[in-house]
Amino acid sequence: MDFSLNQEQEMFRGYVRKYLDGAGQTKTARAYIEGETGSLRALLSGLAELGCTSINISEDYGGMGLGPLDLIPVLEETGRSLLPGLYLETNALAVPLLEKFGTEEQKGRYLAEIAAGTKTFSLAWLEPGGSYGPFGINLEARSLNGQLILSGVKTMVPDAELADHYIVLVRTGKGNRNEGITLVIVDRNETNLTLESQKNIDETRQLSALAFNDVEIPMGQVLGAMHQGWDALQEGLLSFNAALSAVIVGCMEKVVEMAAEYAKIREQFGQPIGRFQAIKHRIVDMKMDLETARSLAYYANWALESGAEDRVQAISCARIFATKAFVRISSDNIQIHGGIGFTEEIDCHLFVKRARFYENYLGSTEQYYKQAATALGW
Amino acid sequence: MDFSFTTKEEEFRLELRAWLEGNLPEGWLEGISNVSKDEGEYAVSLRNWQRKLYEGGWAAIAWPKKYGGREATLMEEIVYQQEMVRVKAPALVNYVGIHMVGPTLMQIGTDEQKAKYIQKILTGEEVWCQGYSEPNAGSDLSAIQTSAVKDGDRWIINGQKVWTSFGHLADRCFLLARTNRFDKKHKGITVFLLDMNQPGVETRPIIQMDGQHDFNEVYLNDAIAYDAEIVGEVDEGWKVTIALLMHERTGIGAQVFTLEQQFNELVGLAKELKEDDKPLLGNPLVRHTMVDLYTRSRGSLLNYYRNLTKTLKNGHPGAEGSMDKLMVSELTKELLSQSISLQGHKGVLWKEDAISSNSYWQDNYLYSFGQTIGGGTSEIQKNTIGERILGLPKDMGR
Numbered sequence: 001m002d003f004s005l006n007q008e009q010e011m012f013r014g015y016v017r018k019y020l021d022g023a024g025q026t027k028t029a030r031a032y033i034e035g036e037t038g039s040l041r042a043l044l045s046g047l048a049e050l051g052c053t054s055i056n057i058s059e060d061y062g063g064m065g066l067g068p069l070d071l072i073p074v075l076e077e078t079g080r081s082l083l084p085g086l087y088l089e090t091n092a093l094a095v096p097l098l099e100k101f102g103t104e105e106q107k108g109r110y111l112a113e114i115a116a117g118t119k120t121f122s123l124a125w126l127e128p129g130g131s132y133g134p135f136g137i138n139l140e141a142r143s144l145n146g147q148l149i150l151s152g153v154k155t156m157v158p159d160a161e162l163a164d165h166y167i168v169l170v171r172t173g174k175g176n177r178n179e180g181i182t183l184v185i186v187d188r189n190e191t192n193l194t195l196e197s198q199k200n201i202d203e204t205r206q207l208s209a210l211a212f213n214d215v216e217i218p219m220g221q222v223l224g225a226m227h228q229g230w231d232a233l234q235e236g237l238l239s240f241n242a243a244l245s246a247v248i249v250g251c252m253e254k255v256v257e258m259a260a261e262y263a264k265i266r267e268q269f270g271q272p273i274g275r276f277q278a279i280k281h282r283i284v285d286m287k288m289d290l291e292t293a294r295s296l297a298y299y300a301n302w303a304l305e306s307g308a309e310d311r312v313q314a315i316s317c318a319r320i321f322a323t324k325a326f327v328r329i330s331s332d333n334i335q336i337h338g339g340i341g342f343t344e345e346i347d348c349h350l351f352v353k354r355a356r357f358y359e360n361y362l363g364s365t366e367q368y369y370k371q372a373a374t375a376l377g378w
Numbered sequence: 379m380d381f382s383f384t385t386k387e388e389e390f391r392l393e394l395r396a397w398l399e400g401n402l403p404e405g406w407l408e409g410i411s412n413v414s415k416d417e418g419e420y421a422v423s424l425r426n427w428q429r430k431l432y433e434g435g436w437a438a439i440a441w442p443k444k445y446g447g448r449e450a451t452l453m454e455e456i457v458y459q460q461e462m463v464r465v466k467a468p469a470l471v472n473y474v475g476i477h478m479v480g481p482t483l484m485q486i487g488t489d490e491q492k493a494k495y496i497q498k499i500l501t502g503e504e505v506w507c508q509g510y511s512e513p514n515a516g517s518d519l520s521a522i523q524t525s526a527v528k529d530g531d532r533w534i535i536n537g538q539k540v541w542t543s544f545g546h547l548a549d550r551c552f553l554l555a556r557t558n559r560f561d562k563k564h565k566g567i568t569v570f571l572l573d574m575n576q577p578g579v580e581t582r583p584i585i586q587m588d589g590q591h592d593f594n595e596v597y598l599n600d601a602i603a604y605d606a607e608i609v610g611e612v613d614e615g616w617k618v619t620i621a622l623l624m625h626e627r628t629g630i631g632a633q634v635f636t637l638e639q640q641f642n643e644l645v646g647l648a649k650e651l652k653e654d655d656k657p658l659l660g661n662p663l664v665r666h667t668m669v670d671l672y673t674r675s676r677g678s679l680l681n682y683y684r685n686l687t688k689t690l691k692n693g694h695p696g697a698e699g700s701m702d703k704l705m706v707s708e709l710t711k712e713l714l715s716q717s718i719s720l721q722g723h724k725g726v727l728w729k730e731d732a733i734s735s736n737s738y739w740q741d742n743y744l745y746s747f748g749q750t751i752g753g754g755t756s757e758i759q760k761n762t763i764g765e766r767i768l769g770l771p772k773d774m775g776r
Binding site: 001283320 | 666
């Protein structure tokens with residue numbers, strides 16, 4: 001029995017933590033809110049230099065050839081500092097999809113650049129109808145002279161302006177449920193593609209609407225089999241959700257630390273408020289949520305890495321628990337802080353907003369409940 | 379990460395499994411439990427069960443070989459608990475003797491005490507209980523008032539104990555008494571190995587809300603203990619108490635595995651129960667609730683494994699045991715509460731009229747209220763976690 005990250009993984013966490021602490025933790029996220037992206041770009045290239053972007057990429061493409069468990073330290077640390085940007089989407093969604101379904105040409109073109117930290121990916125999934133289901137995919141992709149012509153609209157595309165490429169869910173044929181959907185890779189600076197930013201309650205992440213006005217892409221940009229994109233996406237989402245759970249664990253860890261530290265120094269009635277059981281027990285409940293989320297997230301990533309039989313339910317449950325618990329404890333954190341917690345000055349609100357961002361991110365909570373129940377054979 | 383058991387651990391499991399198949403009471407594995415309703419007969423059957431465990435070499439697997447144990451590893455203890463939970467083995471009547479008193483005496487008892495008590499604990503010849511709680515000293519043990527006054531080589535003991543598990547079956551009691559009332563709090567407490575079979579000790583049953591009788595009140599009226607029956611030093615009993623609690627190294631394991639098992643049984647119940655001729659498990663609300671319960675049960679099992687890993691690495695358990703205790707007992711209560719809800723109005727049918735055989739869900743539901751109280755209330759666990767793990771200041775007055 002050994003249910004822990006290994007020494008190398010914990011050591012690597014130490015490097016990343018030190019680096020992000022040096023950059024002032026949430027300072028970069030706050031600068032990003034103000035529209036200053038320079039410090040984020042500098043920070044991301046620093047993380048790439050540390051090796052964060054190459055961890056789970058095959059050695060053939062300049063990566064370290066490691067697995068999901070090795071990503072955990074980076075994911076947790078970026079969560080702690082609410083790092084903006086597309087590390088999660090690139091390394092935990094695009095990379096596994098490219099590794100599994102990409103052609104040699106696609107791998108050669110994208111993986112080495114991701115490993116070097118010079119290219120990032122986002123996912124263009126939702127459309128104005130707002131459904132994460134297969135019926136919600138209506139962006140049309142017509143075949144014409146060996147090309148695909150894309151027309152339609154995607155909304156709420158995360159950090160579209162920071163991304164170099166998008167994985168886009170397009171409709172290539174009629175079909176029930178899982179059929180007729182294809183994944184394609186589209187470059188940001190494609191002509192006939194326009195971006196319009198959307199206001200996001202979590203200002204540390206950007207959202208945009210993408211309008212495709214007959215965007216022409218070569219067939220070589222299709223990721224995986226034609227019309228089979230939905231099933232491929234599900235594979236990618238297993239990696240993504242296992243990783244998202246780890247990011248959230250990092251966020252939650254910081255929230256519990258904030259609450260406990262504040263309860264030690266803030267005095268009322270001549271006592272630190274942490275002496276009062278009403279406060280103390282609430283923080284303990286937060287800590288229990290954190291450690292449970294951590295156990296579920298670590299197991300989910302282990303199940304993914306080892307191809308365990310129970311990996312689908314393990315990953316769905318980790319995601320469900322983490323997203324819900326993050327909303328709960330980041331809200332509690334404001335209550336513990338009292339009036340100051342309600343202000344912009346302290347970080348509390350940033351964590352609440354990020355929690356809401358993740359809650360139904362790339363799939364709704366209800367869908368993940370259904371996925372878990374089905375995986376359990378119910 | 380590695381969730382597998384070694385070949386040696388699996389062999390240990392098979393050996394135990396084979397032994398259980400041959401030695402559990404007849405019909406037990408088929409779910410026919412012949413637990414007698416007569417308290418005297420039940421007590422005899424429990425003592426017989428421990429005797430059998432002893433004869434098979436399964437009574438105290440973690441004990442050193444020289445005291446009759448197997449020097450089992452921590453992982454073998456885990457396997458042992460899993461297997462005992464799997465077959466719902468009869469209760470270990472001398473739990474206190476084997477898991478607490480025996481190891482404590484090995485550590486700090488005198489040679490005479492070791493010779494006199496340890497073997498009889500193992501065989502079940504002498505059953506032990508714990509004399510800690512009092513009407514005004516439950517979570518705050520330092521408030522105990524039972525007094526022991528020196529009289530030559532004897533001590534005269536007066537007071538009242540409560541929540542004494544198996545006290546009515548016990549021959550001896552690991553008793554905390556105040557020997558110096560001028561010392562404050564934890565000072566001035568002494569541990570005695572009290573003979574329960576004497577005129578000064580009177581045991582009265584406490585009937586629990588599940589109709590069972592595990593607990594007792596114990597009245598001490600000029601009960602006698604001798605100098606030779608003191609563990610450690612006079613007035614230094616608190617250290618002994620802490621040492622005793624540290625011997626519980628696998629902690630809450632059995633409850634974690636029971637929770638896992640009960641969850642699987644609850645799924646069975648939700649499939650079996652019908653609503654308009656369709657299994658309840660098909661109902662979206664029920665599925666939602668069940669996924670939540672599954673997630674948290676898995677979470678508590680995985681938390682336990684993560685803490686176990688720490689214990690294996692550090693060689694001793696940490697305060698994380700409080701997190702396991704808190705989560706498992708609260709979740710058990712919730713799961714069993716759900717089991718009653720799922721049955722609809724029939725959930726109130728009890729004993730021989732319950733819809734499940736042996737009144738399984740009703741009895742366990744009622745019993746579960748004790749689990750968030752016994753062994754330290756959930757509130758006390760939260761204080762421990764808050765103070766020892768999160769570093770929050772102690773409550774006022776402590």
